Amino acid sequence: MKSKKLSFYGILVAIIIIAPFVFPSFSTQLATLWLMIIVAMTWDMTGGQMGYNSLGNIFFYGTGMYVAAVITIAIPFDVGEYNNAFGGGIYKFTDTQYFLGVFLGILGAGLFCSICAVLIGFVTFGLRGPYFAIGTLGVAIAAGELVSNWEWIGGGQGISLPVFPYDLDLGKTFFYFLYAVTGVSLFVFLKWLYSTRFGAAINAIRDDEEKAEAMGIHTLRYKLTTWSMSAFFIGVVGGISAFQLIHFEPLETAYQTINLGIFMVVCVLLGGKGTLWGPIIGAIVFHVFKEVTWNYLLGWQWVALGALIVITVVYFKDGIMGGLMRSKPEWFNSDAENRAQAGADS
Amino acid sequence: MSSIIEVTRVSKSYGGVIANKDVSMAVKQGGITGLIGPNGSGKTTLFNSIVGYHPVDSGSIKFEGQEISEKPVQEIARLGLIRTFQQTRIYGAMNCVENMLISLPHRKMKFLESFNRNGEGDYEKTDRLLEFVGLYEKRFLTAGSLSFGQQKLLEFAMALMNEPAALLLDEPTAGINPTLINGLIDRLKRANSEFGITLFVIEHNMRVIMNMAEKIYCLAHGEMLAEGTPEDIQNDQRVIDAYLGAH
Ligand SMILES: Nc1ncnc2c1ncn2[C@@H]1O[C@H](COP(=O)(O)OP(=O)(O)O)[C@@H](O)[C@H]1O
Ligand SMILES: [Mg+2]
Numbered sequence: 001m002k003s004k005k006l007s008f009y010g011i012l013v014a015i016i017i018i019a020p021f022v023f024p025s026f027s028t029q030l031a032t033l034w035l036m037i038i039v040a041m042t043w044d045m046t047g048g049q050m051g052y053n054s055l056g057n058i059f060f061y062g063t064g065m066y067v068a069a070v071i072t073i074a075i076p077f078d079v080g081e082y083n084n085a086f087g088g089g090i091y092k093f094t095d096t097q098y099f100l101g102v103f104l105g106i107l108g109a110g111l112f113c114s115i116c117a118v119l120i121g122f123v124t125f126g127l128r129g130p131y132f133a134i135g136t137l138g139v140a141i142a143a144g145e146l147v148s149n150w151e152w153i154g155g156g157q158g159i160s161l162p163v164f165p166y167d168l169d170l171g172k173t174f175f176y177f178l179y180a181v182t183g184v185s186l187f188v189f190l191k192w193l194y195s196t197r198f199g200a201a202i203n204a205i206r207d208d209e210e211k212a213e214a215m216g217i218h219t220l221r222y223k224l225t226t227w228s229m230s231a232f233f234i235g236v237v238g239g240i241s242a243f244q245l246i247h248f249e250p251l252e253t254a255y256q257t258i259n260l261g262i263f264m265v266v267c268v269l270l271g272g273k274g275t276l277w278g279p280i281i282g283a284i285v286f287h288v289f290k291e292v293t294w295n296y297l298l299g300w301q302w303v304a305l306g307a308l309i310v311i312t313v314v315y316f317k318d319g320i321m322g323g324l325m326r327s328k329p330e331w332f333n334s335d336a337e338n339r340a341q342a343g344a345d346s
Numbered sequence: 347m348s349s350i351i352e353v354t355r356v357s358k359s360y361g362g363v364i365a366n367k368d369v370s371m372a373v374k375q376g377g378i379t380g381l382i383g384p385n386g387s388g389k390t391t392l393f394n395s396i397v398g399y400h401p402v403d404s405g406s407i408k409f410e411g412q413e414i415s416e417k418p419v420q421e422i423a424r425l426g427l428i429r430t431f432q433q434t435r436i437y438g439a440m441n442c443v444e445n446m447l448i449s450l451p452h453r454k455m456k457f458l459e460s461f462n463r464n465g466e467g468d469y470e471k472t473d474r475l476l477e478f479v480g481l482y483e484k485r486f487l488t489a490g491s492l493s494f495g496q497q498k499l500l501e502f503a504m505a506l507m508n509e510p511a512a513l514l515l516d517e518p519t520a521g522i523n524p525t526l527i528n529g530l531i532d533r534l535k536r537a538n539s540e541f542g543i544t545l546f547v548i549e550h551n552m553r554v555i556m557n558m559a560e561k562i563y564c565l566a567h568g569e570m571l572a573e574g575t576p577e578d579i580q581n582d583q584r585v586i587d588a589y590l591g592a593h
Contacts, residue, residue, distance in 0.1 A: 197455075
């Protein structure tokens with residue numbers, strides 16, 4: 001059993017590593033797939049595991065982009081002057097400045113977003129159900145508007161970052177692996193987190209928050225911590241995206257509430273809320289579906305996507321993983337059952 | 347004889363309905379105290395006031411000498427004052443063992459300890475308490491699939507898992523198969539004598555409470571009508587009238 005699992009993960013890691021070399025023309029596609037997988041997993045941390053459906057997690061994606069960009073620019077230059085000389089092309093980054101920017105920018109994006117989550121969470125976690133969803137959406141919309149009027153960081157024009165300093169294909173591989181390492185780290189982190197008392201506590205909050213309070217669980221602390229950890233990873237991929245896209249705008253790219261902001265929710269619903277693998281499977285199915293319809297159903301792609309969302313929500317409430325759990329319950333023994341099983345076997 | 351809970355002149359109304367009026371009472375440390383009264387007399391309201399579920403209109407509530415009437419539910423729970431619900435609240439989608447493990451006393455845990463997995467001791471304690479309430483055989487069934495009575499037993503076991511100083515039980519025998527009631531009374535008494543948990547029990551069933559409590563309070567129309575030993579209460583004409591009048 002254990003060796004089977006190990007070889008499964010071994011093969012998976014091998015595929016992840018060789019994929020961009022076997023399909024070099026798809027490496028940007030695969031990078032985008034990683035982005036979807038990561039945002040879906042982070043959305044599920046609060047939406048699936050804790051029962052708080054945020055529609056505003058895109059806030060952390062956009063904020064991550066801006067924080068990473070500002071840090072990168074601020075190391076060698078004056079941020080305001082750089083952004084107002086937009087397109088002038090007089091600013092050159094050395095390789096060291098670029099990679100220092102990538103490293104510190106992405107890390108700073110994650111940290112800044114996790115702090116934002118705690119501060120915003122103090123207000124929004126007072127809201128329940130649909131009010132929380134709308135409240136968080138409001139935060140993301142407001143942030144997009146504020147940023148697009150802030151000239152210091154480029155206003156409505158957005159920000160341009162330097163391009164990857166070496167060969168372009170190497171750059172594609174570089175960004176693929178940045179996402180992949182983030183995604184694998186997030187997976188390992190969540191697999192561990194959901195097996196701890198922490199994971200059980202946020203499930204308790206989801207299933208009956210009043211009961212959890214009555215039993216003395218520190219509900220607010222758990223909610224803030226979970227959202228903050230989730231925001232860290234979204235901030236990180238926001239930062240990676242900023243470098244990968246080179247140029248980004250506040251409303252269309254960074255705080256894109258209706259595209260990525262909703263897609264991450266759809267991926268999770270499709271794959272199965274509150275499961276480790278659901279968001280991953282959902283993101284893969286969603287991404288493939290989206291790319292196929294975008295390429296072959298031109299003009300109808302949004303209709304097809306809308307239909308997919310409606311069908312998922314109406315007919316597959318528990319998503320792909322939820323359906324599997326019902327039809328194959330023996331695949332999903334709880335920890336306690338596995339322990340009892342192991343005790344009986346030995 | 348020291349009191350663990352002291353309620354002094356507490357009033358609570360919902361809009362125009364006065365659910366509790368100038369209620370005073372005390373729960374003796376280490377004992378079993380009962381609260382009776384006809385339906386709608388304000389028993390659950392008094393529980394809710396004590397555990398901080400809603401703010402009181404006036405009066406004082408003390409737990410271990412500390413004023414708690416302004417504190418929120420979680421803080422009071424973390425002082426070691428735990429309640430069960432009249433409607434029973436368990437995590438229906440989880441199995442019994444998971445329900446128990448979630449009920450570990452978080453107030454005794456440091457924040458970083460919440461990132462640990464449950465230890466051998468936690469599983470042993472779970473098994474022991476599920477055995478105690480008679481649910482060991484059903485431990486891997488989802489709690490939502492249990493009968494109402496079994497869910498009440500599970501909720502009781504969860505409360506014990508939390509190691510409270512005092513436990514407030516809202517009608518623990520309601521909906522339980524009458525043949526199982528004696529067993530439940532016995533377990534409640536043992537929770538008190540063996541685990542040292544102070545019990546404060548709302549009970550509609552007179553026979554049950556007479557068998558268990560050493561001191562009983564009786565509410566009627568939101569006011570404290572009588573208090574005393576089971577014999578006092580049994581022979582109190584006002585109590586008899588209140589119960590007869592309610593039917
Ligand atoms: N949430 C509430 N809103 C309005 N009225 C309530 C509420 N809860 C209880 N009441 C009223 O307060 C009175 C006391 O109720 P309760 O404390 O539940 O009585 P008991 O538990 O003794 O049966 C009843 O008249 C009831 O209708
Ligand atoms: Mg009641």
